[in-house]
Amino acid sequence: MVASRKTWLWVILAVFGLGILAMAAVAGTALYFVASHISTDKTSNVDALRTFDEIRAEFKNVEPLFELDSDERPRVTRELTELPTSATKPQNLVVLAWDPTDERLVKVALPFWMLRLGRQNIELSHDSGFDLNQLHLDVDELERVGPQLVFDFRTTDGERILIWTR
Numbered sequence: 001m002v003a004s005r006k007t008w009l010w011v012i013l014a015v016f017g018l019g020i021l022a023m024a025a026v027a028g029t030a031l032y033f034v035a036s037h038i039s040t041d042k043t044s045n046v047d048a049l050r051t052f053d054e055i056r057a058e059f060k061n062v063e064p065l066f067e068l069d070s071d072e073r074p075r076v077t078r079e080l081t082e083l084p085t086s087a088t089k090p091q092n093l094v095v096l097a098w099d100p101t102d103e104r105l106v107k108v109a110l111p112f113w114m115l116r117l118g119r120q121n122i123e124l125s126h127d128s129g130f131d132l133n134q135l136h137l138d139v140d141e142l143e144r145v146g147p148q149l150v151f152d153f154r155t156t157d158g159e160r161i162l163i164w165t166r
Contacts, residue, residue, distance in 0.1 A: 040106045045158070048098045048105045052162055055096065059149040059164065066135050066151045074134050074151070086146020090165035093142065093150075100158035115139045 043051075066074045092109040099106075116139060135151060142148070142165055150163040 037109045037111070038107070040104055042103055043105045044103065045100055048100075048103075048160075051105060052096065052098065052160060055162060055164070056149075056152070062149050064149045064152045068153065080138065080141040080145055083145040083148075085144050088146045089143055090147050093137075093163065093165050096162045098158075098160045112139060112143055 063077050065076065065078055065080065067077050069075050090112065092111050093115060095106075095108045095110070097106045097108075098104075137150070142150070147166050148164065150165065151161065152163075153159075153161040
């Protein structure tokens with residue numbers, strides 16, 4: 001009787017230990033993911049603008065898929081359904097945001113596989129007066145049309161957001 005209680009105690013302790021080990025592995029994986037897909041740098045206005053210009057140069061003479069109207073509401077410039085299917089599938093949706101108040105440049109690369117885990121629409125948030133969720137981005141359509149300049153947004157305060165797929 002005493003021996004069977006000791007056995008059960010060891011089994012319970014082993015399961016508890018494995019649970020703690022599994023939680024540590026999940027936390028480590030999450031930390032690695034965040035560190036490899038999100039970068040934030042304190043930088044000057046000149047350097048931030050240079051970064052935006054370099055990326056924007058990749059999409060020379062290309063109009064973003066979305067722009068803001070006079071009421072600062074997003075509107076589609078080209079319907080995704082009308083764009084041809086690309087042979088190149090993008091791997092990431094990239095968001096680059098500049099906050100001149102904090103002098104922070106934030107870059108987030110969201111893999112398409114991760115975007116598929118949730119809903120079909122991509123939800124993004126930003127502190128400015130503009131809500132990126134208004135774009136109603138569709139993962140399947142963005143992937144179908146290939147690498148694209150999605151959005152280029154500037155506020156009167158100097159904030160800027162650039163979204164593209166690559």
